[in-house]
Amino acid sequence: MCNTVPFDILLKLCYTMLMENGSWNIKCILFDRDGTLGELADKRYPQTFTPFCDVANIFARLKQKGYLVGLITNQSSIARGTGRGYDFASEFQSYGADIWEICPHDDKDGCTCRKPKSGLLSAAAEKLRILPTECMVVGDRLSDVQCANNLGAKAALVLTGFGKSEKKNVLAAYPDTLVLERFDQLLQLLP
Numbered sequence: 124m125c126n127t128v129p130f131d132i133l134l135k136l137c138y139t140m141l142m143e144n145g146s147w148n149i150k151c152i153l154f155d156r157d158g159t160l161g162e163l164a165d166k167r168y169p170q171t172f173t174p175f176c177d178v179a180n181i182f183a184r185l186k187q188k189g190y191l192v193g194l195i196t197n198q199s200s201i202a203r204g205t206g207r208g209y210d211f212a213s214e215f216q217s218y219g220a221d222i223w224e225i226c227p228h229d230d231k232d233g234c235t236c237r238k239p240k241s242g243l244l245s246a247a248a249e250k251l252r253i254l255p256t257e258c259m260v261v262g263d264r265l266s267d268v269q270c271a272n273n274l275g276a277k278a279a280l281v282l283t284g285f286g287k288s289e290k291k292n293v294l295a296a297y298p299d300t301l302v303l304e305r306f307d308q309l310l311q312l313l314p
């Protein structure tokens with residue numbers, strides 16, 4: 124672990140520089156839910172979700188740094204019936220999220236919101252009156268990184284959920300993706 128500290132400091136310096144010279148202008152961080160902020164005991168049921176750590180605390184600290192925070196999440200459980208009636212809004216409000224967008228569809232619905240499509244990202248940005256390019260999408264799957272890159276948003280892959288198995292494909296397709304051990308590592312990296 125001890126050799127990760129200087130690396131983190133170096134990374135933080137890089138991001139600070141990118142932000143300060145205007146190359147990176149991140150106003151909002153949009154997190155995926157399942158596999159990113161926590162994990163599901165049973166993939167069919169959204170109520171079996173357990174966060175990896177205190178999401179509200181991490182969101183509060185990101186907001187203190189001046190970022191808007193939100194969620195963009197595919198919930199095909201709604202289309203399939205097992206997620207119907209689950210109160211996502213209450214959950215996301217309890218985290219202190221500024222915005223959230225949910226895709227309730229399944230693959231066969233052919234919607235424009237299900238990631239890797241970018242409908243959730245563009246809807247969130249529009250409601251916040253910012254540009255998709257001013258957002259960072261944080262997720263555990265290639266589809267999250269694709270969703271971000273489709274609209275020129277920044278992307279971070281977490282190594283939780285499917286992240287470890289997705290990493291190779293993500294970096295092959297999008298070599299500039301930021302890789303995080305877990306979502307809360309962003310706190311150390313972002314100025």
Ligand SMILES: [Zn+2]
Nearest residue numbers: 226234236237
């Ligand atoms: Zn959809």
